[in-house]
Amino acid sequence: MSTEDSWHRRDILKAAAIAATPLSFKVVDAQDVSAASPGIASVSAYLEGLRTPDGGYGWGDGDRSHLTPTFGAIGCYHIIGQQPANASAAAEYVRTHHPFAVKKLEREMHSFEYQQICTLQWLGEDVSGFREQVASWRKPFSYAKAYEKHGYPIFEYEAMAFVCRQLLGLPMDTVSQEFIAYLESRRRDDGSFNNTPAADGSGGHVLNTLWGIRSFNVLGRWNEHPDSIVSWLKRCQREDGGFTWQPDPSFAGNVDVVYTWAAVRGLEMLEESPAEKRACIASLMRLRNADGGFAPREGWDSNPLASYYALDALRALGALTTLAKAPPAPTGKPRRSLSSDLKVFTIQIEAHGKGSPAEAVDLARALKIDLWGAKNASPAWIEAAQAAANAQRVPVSFFTANEEYGTWVDVSGMGTYSHTSDIIAPAATDIGPSLAGREDVSWEAFREERLKPLHDGDGRLVWQFGENEALTRLFLDDSLARGGFAAISTFHFGNPDFTNSEPFLKQYRNQIPYVGLQDAHGDEPWWWGDQLEGFRTLFLATEPTWDGWLDALKNNRVAAVRRDAVSGGELWTHGPQDVLDVAMQQSKRWQWWDNPDVARPRVSIVALTPRSQFEVGRPEAGTTIRVRCRWENTTQGKPKTPQVELVRLLVDGSEVETTHAAPGPKARPLDDYFTHHTEGLAPGEHTATAVVRDIDNGEESERTIRFMA
Structure with a gap:
């Protein structure tokens, strides 16, 4: 066993130089988590129900798997001292299913590598293949200023450079002083951490604080501000025993299992416990659902990541025995019944x-x-x-349906973000008016000045x-x-x-x-x-x-x-x-495949007149027939590869000549269409017919429109 759970201060002291082999300890210790006990058996059954044919695990809402629920599920097995039935398939899945396999994004998101490393180590697999990649994370990543105005990196992703080095037994001497200075700049006077520099006077966030504590421990600096950070973490606890994200949050002060997990794990690293430990355990147990999993909040659906957070927090609190002996969770509220006339x-x-x-x-x-x-x-x-x-x-x-470009919402401790409106x-x-182009607004100001008039309308x-x-x-x-x-x-x-x-x-x-x-x-x-x-x-x-x-x-x-x-x-x-x-x-x-009732046109035919506002090719007089054939298009809304070609155009049954327009570079046209202009049509109804050919199979088809002259 290994890694992710090795956060104790005594372990960090033993590894001041960050040993080449990841630290480990028996996860379940002396806690009774017999697989036969009702509480543990229900967890195992829940996890097995999430397993997908490709070796991964899903969220519980379909057949699609993903790295993150797989991380959560294998983490749950690890905590209760079990191996999944499909361990080798799960390991192969984790190695080959980084989310960027679907599409690589511009931004680095190192939490995914962290999840891969942890999961593979839990499965007893070799993770040396990640060493070169993690060793290359030597300085903070510059986040796109199109998304965060100052270019502040996302703290969690940056902390992974330190955490993953520990997991892989890598030395810290390849990390730049710039990176360490970045980490230091995010620590508040009370020991908490957040996304913006502490110099702005903002408070911390419990998730960022957890990763900050762990990163400082990796550096051997676990004993800086221990009393103040313990106090800060304990003050995040609410009356129901769970934790929120900050001692006195100005908004969104709800309890969530991820906040409780972060606070409990942070306190464990400092050899402390919540002030109200029993209440915390009780709050976690209330998240159990009848399916054997845990929910992020009471009454919500179970998911494997929330289950991992809950189990890991219970383990840190020495309360896995409480789960093992617990009776089945009560059945939740009945499923709703949808009206038959929908x-x-x-x-x-x-x-x-x-x-x-x-x-x-x-x-x-x-x-x-x-x-x-x-x-x-x-x-x-x-x-x-x-x-x-x-x-x-x-x-x-x-x-x-507007994207109000130029709207910037500032949240204390987080930064100033676009894509919020x-x-x-x-x-x-x-x-009401858009806030685009104005000075940065707080979330409260955004709610009052943009959200309220929007809802009123x-x-x-x-x-x-x-x-x-x-x-x-x-x-x-x-x-x-x-x-x-x-x-x-x-x-x-x-x-x-x-x-x-x-x-x-x-x-x-x-x-x-x-x-x-x-x-x-x-x-x-x-x-x-x-x-x-x-x-x-x-x-x-x-x-x-x-x-x-x-x-x-x-x-x-x-x-x-x-x-x-x-x-x-x-x-x-x-x-x-x-x-x-x-x-x-x-x-x-609605189904657009294998359904002739819902089928994208192979060709567009539009009869344009001087009154055809917004139309390319609109004539000053008479009528212009415009034809566009179907192409594969780019994600920027430009023609990419032709799928259909025009064979001929007929007006009132007679073939007519067309003019081809393809503005822009030949290899990447900005548009592509054919036109036929006439000013001699008699008043009344007319027809235009486009005969087109499928480029792949050569099949011809036609489409006819009727228009008035």
Whole structure:
């Protein structure tokens, strides 16, 4: 056994030079955790139910596995002194399933390597292959100022340079003085740690404090500020026995198992215990669910990471015997019963709000999009798109869905962050002004000046992304307590799944709805077809209205689904199981694969006149027929690879000549379309027919539109 649990001060003193072999001690010590005891057996059964065919473990809400729940599950087995049945398969999974295997991001997120190393060591595996990588972490990573205004690194990820060196037995002499100075700069006078420099006078956060304490221990500096930090940690305990993130938090002062774990482990490292130890144990035991797992908070669903935090805290408190002897946890509240008159509808959030209104309507019709959120659209564009939909009797409603670039929210101790103001609201309603371009605002000021008028106008706030776990939890926890972020983004154009790179978001399963966020880029809806087709948000309501959507959002009758090249052709989902069950029962209403009722067009044909506002190729007089063929598109909304080619264009049954336009570099055109202009059409109805050929198989097909001259 090894590593992750080796945090005692006496162990650190023995390893002042950081020995080449990771430290170890018997995790369960003298605590009775017989596998036959009811409490331990229920944990084992719960973990076995999370095992997936690929050797990993999932969150308990489907068949998809992930490194983080695998780390949690194997950690649980380790604490109760057991090995999983699939140890070798689990080890192979951990080695090969770093979350960046789905997509490598720009930012380093060293907590994933930490999870890999710990899990493999728990399984008795060799981890020497990580030594070179960890040894290369010699100085702090510069975080993108587009996301955090000052470029402050995320403290947890930086602390892993110290923690992982200890786990691997690496010397500290390759760590720069700059890195050590960074660590020192984040320590407050009371011994706590946080994300910003302590010089700003802000307080600490219990998660960052835990990693700060451990990093200082690795440096052999465990005895600096011991009394003050013990006092600080103890003052984070609440009346119910659990812990929150700071002694006197100004907001989001809830108890959570991760905060309790961090405080208990920090105190254990300093050979201390919570002031109210029995109450703390009782609070952890109340997190047990009937399925054998533990929840982040009372009444929430179990998950393997929360179970690991709870078990590790109980171990540190010497209370595994309490769990072993405990009777089964009571059955939770009964599952809700959904009304039989609910139907499944589609909403696309932050789809295109510029370019061709005609093609936006065409895509909405073909892909059965009921509510289309127009990203950063002018009121005139939304009005034009809605008018086109109404004229063609396409049942889609366009609404405001803006990413308010230039909004910066400052949180004491954390930093100043962008991507905090993605708003959705009905079209043509007063939702107050954006705060973009103003001075930095506090979270309280943001709530008062942006969130309140948004809510007054029936608008809502969507969480896009944030890689700082400690900060993101504060935003989402406060939203649960007082309102705020009404949904969490999962599937996205640039990140296949935010819960893959930010797995802590899975803690909010069945608490805050998960949605897909298009976050459209580029100038034309047509060149966003891969994303519009590839993932969407479903909701259950009686009608596809804004009120129906808000009611679904309020009651979490919402799910996000993805199936495209990014997902490898597999169906990825997020959302309550009962909602997903209904959605699959009504799949003909939205399923875009193997379903002729929902099929992306192979070709677009638009008849343009001088009145065709927002349309490329609009003539000054007469009529222009514009044809765009289907291409694979880039994530920036540009044509990438042609999939269909134009064979011929016919107007009123007669073939006509076309002009090809492909502005931009030949290898990477910015657009691609064909036009035919005429000024001699007789008044009345006419037809335009495009015959196209599939480039892969050579099959030809045609599409005809009717238009008035």
